[in-house]
Amino acid sequence: MTEDRQLVSRTLKGDRKAYEMIVRKYEQPLTSYLSRMTGEREAALDFAQEVFIKAYCSLASYRPAFKFSTWLFKIASNHIIDHWRKKRLPTVSIDQPIEEEDGPMMPQVPDPGPSVVRRFELAEIRERIERALESVPEALRELFVLRHVNEFSYEEIADIKSLPVGTVKNRVFQAKELLRKRMEAS
């Protein structure tokens, strides 16, 4: 965190090498996030470039009281939301439990049915998760990716998305159960 602050401070003084170090540090987490959000490799790289340029242009507004990574991902999240709005992609309300073909998505007790994961090896499970992730509503998918791909804490995600921590926890859970159900159905 201190290293990020120093790099930001040096960048603001005109040291472009410092910003290149920031780009190198965050290029992989950012593109890992954006690739899951766009579902396309090239689009993820284009978005990542735009996010880094946007961050650079508004670096003077960064407040060191906050973590640089959450600030950067906030920009990325807003950028991707703008993209969805422009494309007017169909969205699913996440205020209500998501209905699956066999009823509401969230059981209130653990499902004692046959274990889906037993059927697959871990590598195959990952592949299936990646595929199933594309069909998860963006708002749930985003929180899942921030939590498990980017390894942000629930508090940091709440900060990035300006949501209560409880809401973030609930939506990450919804995403995971939705993935489990989709894998079970496949």
Added chain:
Amino acid sequence: MTSCPRPEDLYLYLEGELGPYDARKIEEHADDCPACREALAERRLLHEAFTTLAPFEVPADFARSVMAGLPEPETRRAGWLAPLVAAMASLGIGLLGFYVFTGQRVFGVLASVNRFFGQIIAQVAPLAAKTLKIGNVVLKVAGDIVDMGFAGLLTFSRLLGPEVVILVLGLGALLSVLAFFGAKRFLQGEGS
């Protein structure tokens, strides 16, 4: 046996997000409940997969292409703008204080200094002497304008009394210092 935990608590347990009391409750319950034990094992494997998804492979020249697309930084002007504002404010306060407490015209003193150097240089370089003479005229005109403003302020300050004048000058000096540090931090984006 305690009641079955909520599925969301199973995930929070696996992420280490539950406190030791709640975690222990889930472990004890899973020992006695085959359904929950099964559910926990399944989610444990899923959790392992969730947390080991492959990272995106970034092309080696990505950072370079980002850097090539960056515009010129807009923050550079902040480096001189804040000190300039503070210096101008300090100069104004200093001139006002000098005039109020000594009654001497600052520009008159400056003109005398200028004239002194002018006389020396006049013997060496006539062109430089002419330039200094023009400078003297400019200083005199500027001095008269500023003196008029100060004279008005002096009259006003006499109405207020010396204590109030000192207070105002002190506040002005404080504001100059704040302008220097505050404006610089704000313009460079380092303020909290």
